[in-house]
Amino acid sequence: MKRISLACSLLALLMAPLLMASVGTGQWLKHVPEKDRVRSNPLAHDSDATAAGAKLFHSDCAPCHGADAAGRGSRPTLRSERVRRATDGELEWLLRNGNLAHGMPSWSRLPEVQRWQIVRYVHALPI
Amino acid sequence: MFRLSFASFLLCCMFSSAVAGAQELPYFVTYSHHMEEPGSLEVEAKTSSGQPQDGDVFYGTSTEIEYGTRAWWTSELYLDSQGTVDESTIFTGFRLENRIRPLMREHAVNPVVYVEFEDINGANKSLLEVVGHDVAADLAEDNRTARMTKEREVELKLILSSNVKGWNVSENVIGEKNITHAPWEFGYALAASRPLRMKASSKECHFCAETMQVGAEMYGGLGDVASLGTHNTSHYFAPTLNWAMFNAATLTVSPGFGLNDHSLSHVYRLGVSYEIGQLSRLFRADSRNVEGTAR
Numbered sequence: 410m411k412r413i414s415l416a417c418s419l420l421a422l423l424m425a426p427l428l429m430a431s432v433g434t435g436q437w438l439k440h441v442p443e444k445d446r447v448r449s450n451p452l453a454h455d456s457d458a459t460a461a462g463a464k465l466f467h468s469d470c471a472p473c474h475g476a477d478a479a480g481r482g483s484r485p486t487l488r489s490e491r492v493r494r495a496t497d498g499e500l501e502w503l504l505r506n507g508n509l510a511h512g513m514p515s516w517s518r519l520p521e522v523q524r525w526q527i528v529r530y531v532h533a534l535p536i
Numbered sequence: 537m538f539r540l541s542f543a544s545f546l547l548c549c550m551f552s553s554a555v556a557g558a559q560e561l562p563y564f565v566t567y568s569h570h571m572e573e574p575g576s577l578e579v580e581a582k583t584s585s586g587q588p589q590d591g592d593v594f595y596g597t598s599t600e601i602e603y604g605t606r607a608w609w610t611s612e613l614y615l616d617s618q619g620t621v622d623e624s625t626i627f628t629g630f631r632l633e634n635r636i637r638p639l640m641r642e643h644a645v646n647p648v649v650y651v652e653f654e655d656i657n658g659a660n661k662s663l664l665e666v667v668g669h670d671v672a673a674d675l676a677e678d679n680r681t682a683r684m685t686k687e688r689e690v691e692l693k694l695i696l697s698s699n700v701k702g703w704n705v706s707e708n709v710i711g712e713k714n715i716t717h718a719p720w721e722f723g724y725a726l727a728a729s730r731p732l733r734m735k736a737s738s739k740e741c742h743f744c745a746e747t748m749q750v751g752a753e754m755y756g757g758l759g760d761v762a763s764l765g766t767h768n769t770s771h772y773f774a775p776t777l778n779w780a781m782f783n784a785a786t787l788t789v790s791p792g793f794g795l796n797d798h799s800l801s802h803v804y805r806l807g808v809s810y811e812i813g814q815l816s817r818l819f820r821a822d823s824r825n826v827e828g829t830a831r
Contacts, residue, residue, distance in 0.1 A: 518704070520734040522734050
């Protein structure tokens with residue numbers, strides 16, 4: 410029993426750097442189903458959506474990603490080419506599912522319309 | 537009892553520069569699949585109040601300290617206390633719990649495994665769950681006698697939770713075992729809630745529909761291994777409302793109603809929670825201005 414516990418602990422220690430190394434590398438993009446990838450933002454023409462998204466971002470996302478979205482510690486910046494190139498559907502999928510194994514929580518608790526508002530704001534961020 | 541809760545709340549307010557604003561679901565008994573954000577700490581004081589038919593009014597308080605260990609793993613410590621009018625105010629024990637999400641994606645139904653160890657005494661009246669043959673008459677026992685009963689228990693829950701069109705619907709199946717003697721006892725909790733307004737406005741607002749959630753909970757006992765069922769068990773229905781007051785503080789209220797003769801006629805609940813986002817950063821001097829490090 411003791412040996413099994415020790416083996417599990419060693420395995421966890423070995424895996425930790427690998428998990429950390431994949432944070433912010435955009436691996437999650439490979440897992441987005443096609444039907445989600447091509448979804449368009451229903452608020453694409455809503456003039457208020459970006460401002461509302463900014464408000465939500467500052468209450469929900471800024472504690473990890475920073476008020477300027479430039480990243481904090483191991484939490485990745487959102488002001489990057491990768492995020493800019495991601496489709497609205499991909500970002501909404503990430504917000505809904507999170508990337509739990511790599512530290513990004515699921516934001517499914519937010520109503521879908523609020524996730525789209527955040528997506529509008531994130532896509533409007535300067536690089 | 538209240539001093540402890542109030543002190544915890546004030547302590548959290550001191551960290552107002554690191555608040556996080558995600559609104560919690562308005563549940564007191566039911567758990568959903570939503571976990572604490574990793575690295576964030578939430579402190580909540582929950583009070584439940586009622587009066588058994590042949591007893592005095594009681595106020596059971598739980599101070600809940602919840603930490604996001606990982607995005608898929610949340611740990612909690614509860615410190616329970618209780619005050620009964622014309623009797624005494626006493627510490628009634630602690631609970632340690634862990635919730636783990638085994639599936640890493642969002643599904644139609646999301647399971648969470650809940651494991652808890654509790655070391656409480658018979659005077660505990662926090663009513664965080666109702667299991668087995670817990671009935672209102674148990675709550676009428678005087679503190680001096682009730683506190684002599686030790687309850688060291690392991691509690692397992694299967695939490696199933698879904699988000700559908702802005703609604704959260706959660707179901708909990710509870711199994712509890714006293715580790716020294718007594719059979720497994722069972723219970724359930726069901727809940728549904730939704731925000732009053734789905735779409736966020738672009739303006740700051742503190743007292744408006746988008747900062748409030750409404751819902752309802754239903755919970756009760758299902759007997760034990762020897763007598764599974766609803767015979768001699770208590771059940772409650774409770775509408776519930778929460779309000780994200782300011783920054784990361786949330787106020788939750790819930791008047792509950794007993795559904796049979798074995799239940800308390802009313803249970804009133806009040807909860808105040810405060811969330812500190814990314815707690816560990818408060819203790820790291822180099823945590824600021826590191827933008828671009830993960831670019």
